[in-house]
Amino acid sequence: MARIWMPLAKWRGLIDGTTCPMCGDQTADENEYSFKIATLASGRLQLQKNQFIKGYCLLIANGHYSELHTMPADQQATFLRDMVTVGAALMDVFGADKMNYEILGNGIPHVHAHIKPRYYGEGSPRRIGNSAGVCHLATEEYQQRVEAIRSALRKLETNQHERPKFK
Numbered sequence: 001m002a003r004i005w006m007p008l009a010k011w012r013g014l015i016d017g018t019t020c021p022m023c024g025d026q027t028a029d030e031n032e033y034s035f036k037i038a039t040l041a042s043g044r045l046q047l048q049k050n051q052f053i054k055g056y057c058l059l060i061a062n063g064h065y066s067e068l069h070t071m072p073a074d075q076q077a078t079f080l081r082d083m084v085t086v087g088a089a090l091m092d093v094f095g096a097d098k099m100n101y102e103i104l105g106n107g108i109p110h111v112h113a114h115i116k117p118r119y120y121g122e123g124s125p126r127r128i129g130n131s132a133g134v135c136h137l138a139t140e141e142y143q144q145r146v147e148a149i150r151s152a153l154r155k156l157e158t159n160q161h162e163r164p165k166f167k
């Protein structure tokens with residue numbers, strides 16, 4: 001017998017976006033799972049409340065697309081560029097040794113990237129699942145991380161504008 005991910009009606013609602021939780025309120029500074037860091041050109045950047053992976057963020061694309069390849073090409077490129085810019089910022093802020101990017105969407109098929117800093121010497125060099133462990137911080141520690149990431153993103157943005165353009 002085939003294993004099911006979830007009831008088919010639920011899956012269809014998530015795929016077509018009618019019941020997609022990532023299409024819900026996008027203005028809140030905080031939700032059950034995360035704090036908003038910034039609104040980028042391609043979507044919103046959230047700091048996960050579970051900081052078991054130090055610096056773990058989510059970039060959630062604007063608009064409901066269940067696949068990266070169904071996004072308009074310019075939006076797709078902007079999303080990927082934003083994703084790696086965030087990776088550079090997180091590496092800088094947290095002193096990570098490696099960045100991991102995961103675009104899965106099997107649970108919530110709305111394009112989003114799990115952006116995970118990794119640190120040399122962690123238990124395993126393999127992928128760390130989103131629920132591998134739990135680490136919650138004090139409110140001010142979340143705010144410090146949010147501010148540090150915002151500041152690193154601003155710095156990168158400034159540098160990009162100053163970089164000479166080649167044709």
Ligand SMILES: [Zn+2]
Nearest residue numbers: 020023064110
């Ligand atoms: Zn959605």
